[in-house]
Amino acid sequence: MAINELRAIANFVKAAELGSLRQAAGAQGITPQASSQLLVQLESHLGVRLFHRTTRSLSLTEEGQQFLVSAQPGLATLQQAVHGARRGREEMAGPLRIVAPRSILLEVIWPVLDEFCRRHPRVEPDVQLDDRIGNWVEDRVDVGFRSGYPPEGGVVARRLLTLQLLVCAAPAYIARHGAPATIEELAQHRCTGFRHAATGKSMPWEFQVGDDIVAHNIAPAFCTNDIEAEARAVVGGHAVGQLIGITAAPLVRSGQLVPLLTQHVAEHLALYVYYGSRTAQPARVRAFIDLAVEMVANNPAYTLAPHELAAAAAGTKRRPRRSSTAASKAR
Numbered sequence: 001m002a003i004n005e006l007r008a009i010a011n012f013v014k015a016a017e018l019g020s021l022r023q024a025a026g027a028q029g030i031t032p033q034a035s036s037q038l039l040v041q042l043e044s045h046l047g048v049r050l051f052h053r054t055t056r057s058l059s060l061t062e063e064g065q066q067f068l069v070s071a072q073p074g075l076a077t078l079q080q081a082v083h084g085a086r087r088g089r090e091e092m093a094g095p096l097r098i099v100a101p102r103s104i105l106l107e108v109i110w111p112v113l114d115e116f117c118r119r120h121p122r123v124e125p126d127v128q129l130d131d132r133i134g135n136w137v138e139d140r141v142d143v144g145f146r147s148g149y150p151p152e153g154g155v156v157a158r159r160l161l162t163l164q165l166l167v168c169a170a171p172a173y174i175a176r177h178g179a180p181a182t183i184e185e186l187a188q189h190r191c192t193g194f195r196h197a198a199t200g201k202s203m204p205w206e207f208q209v210g211d212d213i214v215a216h217n218i219a220p221a222f223c224t225n226d227i228e229a230e231a232r233a234v235v236g237g238h239a240v241g242q243l244i245g246i247t248a249a250p251l252v253r254s255g256q257l258v259p260l261l262t263q264h265v266a267e268h269l270a271l272y273v274y275y276g277s278r279t280a281q282p283a284r285v286r287a288f289i290d291l292a293v294e295m296v297a298n299n300p301a302y303t304l305a306p307h308e309l310a311a312a313a314a315g316t317k318r319r320p321r322r323s324s325t326a327a328s329k330a331r
Contacts, residue, residue, distance in 0.1 A: 004038075004041070005042070005045065006078070007038060008038045008039070008041055008042035008045070009042065009071055009075060010028070010075060010079075011024060011028065011030075011035055011038040011039060011042075012038075012039060012042055012050060012064075012067075012068075012071070013068065013071060013072055013075055014027055014028060015035065015039065015051070015058065016051075016060060016064070016068050019058055020058060021035045021036055021039065021053075021058060022035075039051070046063075046067070048061070048063040048064075048067075049061050049063065049064070050063060050064035050067060051064055091282075091283065091284075092120045092122060092123060092283055092284050092287065093120075093122035093123060093124075093284070094122075094123065094124060094282070094284060095123075095124045095125075095126055095142075096123050096124065096125050096126065096142050096143070096284050096285065096288060097126045097128070097141050097142045097143075098113070098125060098126065098127045098128070098141070098142065098143050098144070098145075098288075099127075099128045099129075099130055099141050099143075099144040099145070100127065100128075100129060100130075100144070100145040101129070101130070101145065101146070101147050102129045102130075102226070102227070103147065103227040103244070103246075103247075104145060104147055104246060104271060105127070105129055106228075107246050107247065107302075108145075108246055108271065108296055108302065109145060109292075111295060112288075112291055112292045112295050112296065113125060113127070115291065115295065116287070116288055116291050119287075119291075120284065120287065123284045123288075141276075142275065142276075142282075142284075142285045142288075143273065143274075143275050143285060143288055143289060143292075144273070144274045144275070145271065145272065145273055145274070145292075146271070146272045146274060147163055147244070147269065147270075147271050147272075148163075148269050148270075149269070149270075150270075150272050150274075151272060151274045154276075155274040155275065155276055156274060156275055156276070156277065157272045157273070157274040158272060158273050158274070158289075158293065159270050159271075159272055160270070160271045160272060160273055160292070160293065160296045160297045160298075161270065161271050161296060161297060161298055161299060161302055161303065162245070162267045162269070162270055162303060163244045163245060163246065163267075163269040163270055163271055164244065164245030164248070164249075164265050164266070164267050164303050164304065165205070165206055165207075165242055165243075165244060165245075165265065165266040165267075165269070166242065166243055166244070166245055166248040166249075166252075166259050166265055166304065167180075167186075167205070167240060167241070167242050167259065167260045167261045167264075168234055168240070168241055168242075168243055168248050168251070168252065168257040168258060168259050168260060169234065169237075169239075169240045169241075169257065169258055169260055170234060170235055170236065170237040170256065170257060170258070171237075171255070171258060172237035173234075173237040173238070173239070173240065174258060176237070177189060177190070179258070179260050180240065180260060180261065181261075182261075183207055183209075183214075183216060183261060183264060186205075186216070186218060186240065187219075189239075189240050190221035190222070190238065190239040190240065191205075191218045191219070191220055191221060191222075191239055191240050191241065191242075192220055192221070192222045192223070192224070192230045192233055192234060192239045192240070192241035192242075193218060193219075193220025193222070193223035193224075194223075194224065194225065194227065194230055195223055195224060195225040196225075197225060202217075202218070202220050202223055204216055204217045204218065205218050205242045206242075206266045206268075207261070207264040207266055208263075208264050208265060208266045208267070208268075209264060213266055213268050218242075220239075221238075221239050222238055222239045227243070227244070227247060228247075230243065231243055231247050231248075231251070234257060235251060235256050235257060240260065243257075244269075245302055245303045245304060246271075246302045248304075249301065249302055249303060249304050250301070252304060252308070252312065253308075258312060258315070259304065259309060259312045259313075262309040262310070262312060262313040263313070265304075265309065271296070273289060273292050273293070273296075275289060
């Protein structure tokens with residue numbers, strides 16, 4: 001049914017209920033002329049006269065009475081559906097479908113989700129961990145997160161924070177093996193590799209060299225497809241790793257890791273939140289996006305500031321490699 005027909009029927013029903021086109025117009029927030037025109041259009045469309053009307057009175061014809069009896073229930077059902085949809089849009093309840101990469105859920109998204117559930121206990125989160133970006137329409141995703149480059153496919157994307165790529169090692173590893181001073185010296189060290197979910201191959205490490213981002217293939221001595229496992233291998237002193245700042249920053253600040261090659265930290269990747277529309281969002285979706293922006297956007301907890309990198313670089317230069325005898329005693 002075209003929208004003008006729906007308006008015309010609603011106008012007819014309201015006029016029949018109030019017994020006046022002028023009052024019907026007032027109730028609908030339109031002019032009396034517009035109300036009269038809608039009635040004329042409806043009668044022309046149906047091919048029958050619905051009202052006997054004079055300048056002072058309005059009464060239903062037989063056809064008008066029959067049409068009113070038939071139209072009222074359906075119109076009431078439609079109006080209830082419209083009101084229900086609007087109420088649901090503003091209600092802080094119902095399902096909230098979220099997609100996020102495994103690598104950032106616990107560190108970044110979980111605090112947001114935890115706080116959101118405390119504020120809005122009637123919302124029902126449905127969280128899917130997936131490192132790919134699928135078809136957000138078919139998957140019925142309300143809010144998604146993507147690390148790397150901004151997602152495509154007709155979604156609205158907002159950059160939340162920079163993802164630093166930090167080469168790190170545990171103090172114990174540096175004590176045993178020393179620290180690489182250049183990118184080329186990494187070939188002399190045990191390094192971790194992160195296996196790409198789609199290709200199954202170990203991803204190259206990326207570095208800032210001048211104005212360019214340069215990729216280097218690293219032969220991994222420890223390879224995994226799980227960022228937490230990779231971080232544990234590095235913290236355990238088994239290898240040097242290139243970790244994202246979200247993972248590395250708190251470990252550096254706690255002294256468990258030391259950032260290396262700090263002059264080559266790449267910052268070309270980012271964390272994005274994405275969604276399907278800027279306007280037609282339920283209140284629960286808008287509230288979750290707003291909270292994610294509030295808690296995550298440019299949060300310094302997830303990156304190392306220049307002065308922290310500089311201090312780490314200075315500390316590495318002062319840290320001598322332990323002798324083989326001392327290293328043997330430490331083991």
